[in-house]
Amino acid sequence: MKRVAIATLGCKTNQFESAAMIEQFTDSGYSVVPFSEVADIYVVNSCTVTARTDTETRRLIRRARRLNPQARIVATGCYAQVAPQELEQMPEVDTVLGNREKSAIASLTEAGENRISDIGSEATAIPLKLESFAEHTRAFLQIQNGCNAFCSYCIVPYARGRSRSVVPAHITTEIEKLAANGYREIVLTGIHLGAYGHDLTPPTSLLELLQAITAQAAIPRLRIGSLEPNELDRPLIELIRDSAMLCHHLHLPLQSGSDSVLKRMGRHYTSEQFRLLVEEIQRELPDAYIAADVIAGFPGENEAEFDATMALIKELPLSDLHVFPYSKRSGTKAAGMEGHLPASVITGRAKLLRELAAAKKQQFLGQQIGQTLQVLVQQIDQHGICSGISRNYVTVMFQGEREMINSEQTVLITELRAEKLSGKIIDSRHEPTLHSSSR
Numbered sequence: 016m017k018r019v020a021i022a023t024l025g026c027k028t029n030q031f032e033s034a035a036m037i038e039q040f041t042d043s044g045y046s047v048v049p050f051s052e053v054a055d056i057y058v059v060n061s062c063t064v065t066a067r068t069d070t071e072t073r074r075l076i077r078r079a080r081r082l083n084p085q086a087r088i089v090a091t092g093c094y095a096q097v098a099p100q101e102l103e104q105m106p107e108v109d110t111v112l113g114n115r116e117k118s119a120i121a122s123l124t125e126a127g128e129n130r131i132s133d134i135g136s137e138a139t140a141i142p143l144k145l146e147s148f149a150e151h152t153r154a155f156l157q158i159q160n161g162c163n164a165f166c167s168y169c170i171v172p173y174a175r176g177r178s179r180s181v182v183p184a185h186i187t188t189e190i191e192k193l194a195a196n197g198y199r200e201i202v203l204t205g206i207h208l209g210a211y212g213h214d215l216t217p218p219t220s221l222l223e224l225l226q227a228i229t230a231q232a233a234i235p236r237l238r239i240g241s242l243e244p245n246e247l248d249r250p251l252i253e254l255i256r257d258s259a260m261l262c263h264h265l266h267l268p269l270q271s272g273s274d275s276v277l278k279r280m281g282r283h284y285t286s287e288q289f290r291l292l293v294e295e296i297q298r299e300l301p302d303a304y305i306a307a308d309v310i311a312g313f314p315g316e317n318e319a320e321f322d323a324t325m326a327l328i329k330e331l332p333l334s335d336l337h338v339f340p341y342s343k344r345s346g347t348k349a350a351g352m353e354g355h356l357p358a359s360v361i362t363g364r365a366k367l368l369r370e371l372a373a374a375k376k377q378q379f380l381g382q383q384i385g386q387t388l389q390v391l392v393q394q395i396d397q398h399g400i401c402s403g404i405s406r407n408y409v410t411v412m413f414q415g416e417r418e419m420i421n422s423e424q425t426v427l428i429t430e431l432r433a434e435k436l437s438g439k440i441i442d443s444r445h446e447p448t449l450h451s452s453s454r
Contacts, residue, residue: 019045020054022075025062033060035143036120043121061092065342080107083433093174099131135175140166152421154198159205167281167348178210200236209246241266245284256299263303264408272322272327293331303407304334312341312361315354332380336372340365383428390426391418412437
C-alpha cells in the first residue's frame with residue numbers, strides 16, 4: 016500500500032480541504048502517515064497570507080525531499096495558486112496544483128501534471144466530498160469559498176476567487192451525514208462567511224442558513240468561523256444568544272484600532288463601531304470567547320495610530336488576538352503604498368500585541384473559575400484525565416472515564432494551569448460514544 020503524507024498551513028478552510036484530500040487518497044488505496052515519516056507522496060497544502068507562510072511551505076517541501084528522495088512532492092493551496100512559477104522552480108517539487116484541483120488531487124497526483132485553473136472565473140461553489148475526520152468528535156464543513164472584498168493588504172481574493180456559496184440543501188444534508196457518523200460539533204468554515212448566500216438564486220444569508228440548521232436540530236453543537244464586524248448584526252447575535260446549539264465563540268477581524276489605518280486598509284467600519292459591537296456581544300453573550308485579528312505595522316502606521324490600536328484592545332473584553340505582522344503581498348494595493356515600515360518596527364509592535372493578547376487570554380480564562388461549562392470530551396490519558404473543548408472555546412481537563420469520549424459533560428471549573436482549565440464533573444451524563452463502525 017502506497018503511503019501519503021499531507022501538511023496543512025493556514026485557515027480552517029485549508030484544514031477542511033486537507034481532510035477531504037486525505038479521504039480521496041484513502042479511497043484510492045493509499046495509507047495516510049504523519050508528515051514526519053517516510054511516504055511515497057507528500058502534499059503541502061499551502062497558505063500565502065504572509066511571506067512567513069510562503070517560507071514555511073518551501074521549508075516543508077525541502078524537508079519532505081530529505082525524508083524520501085524518491086517521493087513525489089505536490090504543492091497545492093493558495094501559494095501554489097498565486098505564485099505557481101516560484102514552486103515549479105524548486106527542484107524538490109514534482110507537481111503544482113491549484114485550489115480548484117484539490118477536488119481531484121489523487122488522480123492528478125498520479126498523472127503527475129501541473130495544473131492551475133483560473134480561480135477568478137469560478138462562479139459556483141463545488142464542495143469537496145468529505146465524510147470523516149481524524150478527530151472523531153468535531154467536524155469542519157465548508158459552506159462558502161472566495162472573497163469579493165479586496166482589502167488593500169490581502170492576497171486571498173486572488174488565491175480563492177470570487178465569493179461562492181454552497182446551496183443550503185447540500186449543507187443540511189452534509190450535517191445529517193456528519194451527525195449520523197457520530198460528530199457532536201460542526202464548525203462552519205469559509206473565506207468570507209458573512210457573504211454567504213448573496214450569490215445564490217434566490218439570494219439568502221448566513222442568518223437564514225443558521226436558522227435552518229438550528230431548526231434541523233441534527234447536532235448538539237454548531238460553531239461558526241470568522242465574521243466581519245460590519246456583518247455581525249443584531250438578529251444574528253440574538254440567534255446565537257437564544258439557540259441551544261450555537262456556541263458562544265466569535266472571531267472578528269479588527270486589523271487596526273485606528274480609523275485612518277482602517278481606511279487605508281479598505282475596511283468598512285470604524286473603531287467606534289467595532290467597540291460598540293464587542294460591547295453588545297458582551298451584554299448579550301457574557302460568557303462568549305471573542306477573538307480578534309490584528310495587523311502590526313501596516314504601511315504608514317505611525318506611533319499614534321499604533322497606540323490607538325493598543326488602547327482599543329486594552330479597553331475591550333476580548334479573549335484573545337491573532338497577531339499578523341504586516342507582510343507585503345505582490346499584487347495588492349498596499350504593496351504600492353508609501354511608508355512601509357522597517358522589519359524591526361513591525362516585529363516590535365507585533366511583540367507588544369502578542370503580550371497584550373496573552374494577558375487578555377489569561378484574564379478571560381481566570382473568569383471561568385467557578386463557572387460550569389459544557390465540555391465535549393475529545394480524549395483521555397493513561398491517568399484517567401479527560402480533556403475537551405467547552406462551548407466557549409477553552410480547553411478543560413478533568414478526571415473521567417473512557418466512555419465519556421465524544422459526550423458532553425458538565426464541569427465545574429476549579430483551577431487554571433498554563434492556559435488550560437481544570438475542574439470536576441458535576442453532572443455526568445455518560446452519553447454513549449457515537450463513533451461509527453466505518454471509522
